[in-house]
Amino acid sequence: MFRFTAFFFVLVWCGSAQAADDAVAQFKNYLPSDILKLSKEEISKSVPMMYTGAANLATSKGGDLVIQAQLNTLMYDGLANYENAKKAFQADLGEKSTGELTVWQIHTLGYRSARANMTYVSFFSLDYGGVMNEDWASVKGTLQILDERIAYPINNVAITCDRVRATCDYRQVALMLPDENSWTQSYSVGQVANETYRITRWDGNQIDAVPYENTACRTNQLSLNFTTKEFFEIARNNTAGDCETGLGVTLPKLEKPRVSQIVDGGKIADAEFKRINDEAYGFMSNAFRKKIDALNSK
Template structure:
């Protein structure tokens, strides 16, 4: 049930983000002084918090120093030539180089400066495999949805099965990677699943199991083959049509069973951090990036 709750919360948050898009677009070009001149009621009820924070930073005693440091982090000459650096940053954003940063540009500057400092996290990439004997079995690894992108690609699952009790425990944690809408540019590790499954078959080094609680929109079946080291999760519809959750989110009916496989996570982890590193490199000053590109062999 923890996994379902976490998934629903993510869906609700996505819906909230889309609803806030209008406010983001409406206030993005405000200068800090213009935003802070708005009535308090409007600022507290309508203005995105990230823009209010950007405006407050700009007018604070050390605001310019922080923004200069952020520009330096992105390889602009923020401390040596603050005005030219602000204009170069605006140009790299594809916006008019006025030298006066809007609240959106200040927020983006802070986000990009924080993003380039994110480091690689190992997160159990080598812990993969299954062990089985006559009374007990265990599987661990990274869950990968086949043919689709998983919401939490950097994850680790541990399944432990007891033959006498005819049950399997399923625990999964995930490393959440921040994006531009995150409150802070830091990682978060959290549990997204803690469930118990009923074993329906245990023979020939194979185990099948289904959840004890089957009241959700979908049913997730475990199919574990220890001889071939193929460990699958199979999600199927549990309703005849689209399913509305208790949180008011409607899950569309699956057109076919959704297959997930528990695999070694190294390639998945490497791919996620490669994506982050490439994104962070793209945030650096275009002048600096051009110099780096010029050093590459032709």
């Protein structure tokens, strides 16, 4: 059995988040030249990689041209009036308009310009539905955690159940959406789960199933009702208290079962891409957005 749990990796990341945040704040206002004046040891041990990358970019042979292009992407006049474009960008960030970009500003500019190029994409089908006959059943759709936000909202689940074998094959893939902490601003597809479940009930138009391997911190149960078209996955604690993983990360005990439902994912995907597009529009230059708003008000 294989199951990738995004929440688990979030916990791993959180263990060092405070130290990383401190380093980000410490070097935020450094200029590229200030970073490169530090010793190689201090850069390696203390300076966040995003700042090292920003410093190397700004001081490279084509660094200014890259920054000019990034400013142009956000509708600043990076090529026509580089100095004013940098100052306008700093002003929109709420920073002093010095014309000398700090490593944080360079990193933020790169993130924002890359975000502006992200579009609506479709890497896999978001088909939804369930069919069942006497010996075989299938469910497809998007898994949505009820009352919580899932780490990978754009996903596709495919379940195939065989009554003779008394098993359900469960596969889930997800479109990973980058954020400001991602290495690159691009989409990627990852396999979230590939498991075999043991059928515990095949009764009329209902199927229940549990994993064959049941040694994880949490155990899942499939509950599929083909009459009501309600398809649920229920996660419960598999230990009496908090659970220590093999990598030394503790998963807190669930206070109640975590219920997820397989639904039509079209609106979910649309909402996620709209969120990204709205964020990208907010990164455009303030002057450009004022012109767009003026056009829309006419």
